[in-house]
Amino acid sequence: MAERIETPRRSRDARPVARRRGRFGIRRAVGRGGFQWRWISGLIVLLLTGTGIFIFTSPMFYVHQAEVGGVRYVPAEEVFTAAEIAELHVLWVDPDEVAKRVAASPSLESAQVFVGWPARVVILVQEREPALIWEQGGQRYWVDVNGNLMLMRRELPGLLRIVNEGEAIPFHCPGPGCTEENTVTIDLAVVQGAQQLKTLRSNIDVLYYDPVRGLSYQDGRGWRGYFGTGTDMNLKLVVYETLVDDLMARGIQPVYIDVSNPDAPFYRAAR
Numbered sequence: 664m665a666e667r668i669e670t671p672r673r674s675r676d677a678r679p680v681a682r683r684r685g686r687f688g689i690r691r692a693v694g695r696g697g698f699q700w701r702w703i704s705g706l707i708v709l710l711l712t713g714t715g716i717f718i719f720t721s722p723m724f725y726v727h728q729a730e731v732g733g734v735r736y737v738p739a740e741e742v743f744t745a746a747e748i749a750e751l752h753v754l755w756v757d758p759d760e761v762a763k764r765v766a767a768s769p770s771l772e773s774a775q776v777f778v779g780w781p782a783r784v785v786i787l788v789q790e791r792e793p794a795l796i797w798e799q800g801g802q803r804y805w806v807d808v809n810g811n812l813m814l815m816r817r818e819l820p821g822l823l824r825i826v827n828e829g830e831a832i833p834f835h836c837p838g839p840g841c842t843e844e845n846t847v848t849i850d851l852a853v854v855q856g857a858q859q860l861k862t863l864r865s866n867i868d869v870l871y872y873d874p875v876r877g878l879s880y881q882d883g884r885g886w887r888g889y890f891g892t893g894t895d896m897n898l899k900l901v902v903y904e905t906l907v908d909d910l911m912a913r914g915i916q917p918v919y920i921d922v923s924n925p926d927a928p929f930y931r932a933a934r
Contacts, residue, residue, distance in 0.1 A: 726751050729784040736793075736816040737770050742786055746776070753782040761786070769813040770805075795857060796824040797849060799832060808858075810848035823861045825853075829874040852892040853878065859896040877923050885916065891923030899925050906930065 726748045731739035743749070745768055746761050758776040761784075765774035770791055777785040791813060793805035803815045803824075812832075827833075833850045856878050857870050864880075871879045877891035884907075890899050899922045906928055910917055915932050922928040 723781045724753050726753060726782050726784055729786050731786045733788045736790055742788060746786060748784060756784060769811060793819060793822060796822050798824060798826045806849050810851055810854050823857060825857055825870045825872050827872045855894050856892040856896055859894055863896060863900055876921060887919040889921040889923050902928050
């Protein structure tokens with residue numbers, strides 16, 4: 664008798680195990696990774712927000728002082744005040760703009776500004792070196808070699824003093840130190856003439872300025888000598904001494920001798 668062989672039927676609910684595992688496994692992996700990235704992103708946002716709040720609210724990022732270098736005459740506090748950065752956040756400090764404000768001082772030739780964290784500001788300046796003292800209406804000022812007038816900070820030994828006997832300052836603009844229309848610089852012919860006279864006559868401590876006759880000094884022999892301005896003081900002194908010798912030989916005591924024009928010197932004798 665023949666035997667029946669029956670093939671077992673697959674249950675309708677039965678599904679491939681491998682496919683089910685693969686599908687469910689992928690879903691679980693994606694869900695867990697998204698949660699992790701959202702958590703990390705949130706932490707980053709919180710960290711950046713907290714850092715920003717700290718930077719913009721903490722006093723350590725606001726400028727309370729500056730390191731000032733290169734000063735000998737100008738007080739460091741004056742440079743810091745001119746910078747206009749007190750209590751300013753370090754992020755708003757523009758080095759170029761600060762340097763321009765500082766260098767605008769008549770006493771300074773140039774300025775450099777460096778900014779660092781958390782609120783470090785370094786200001787390096789180059790001062791104008793006083794070459795003369797200009798006295799005007801009882802007030803004294805320093806003058807550099809380019810004729811720039813600046814505040815006299817203290818007494819310096821050896822500086823030649825020029826007393827202006829006129830009402831106006833003999834200024835020249837534009838000039839080597841005159842960068843703006845309202846800047847006043849002493850005429851270089853006056854500055855250079857005074858320096859040359861001091862070099863040739865080291866005993867001269869005070870010169871006088873007259874708008875017509877220029878520079879003069881009180882000769883120790885009892886008269887005033889006028890020398891004009893410019894850099895030909897060597898020639899004028901030769902003419903001056905020659906005329907003095909002639910007057911002394913003739914027994915003439917002058918009140919003044921004028922060699923501002925060395926080609927046409929003249930004098931006035933005492934009565």
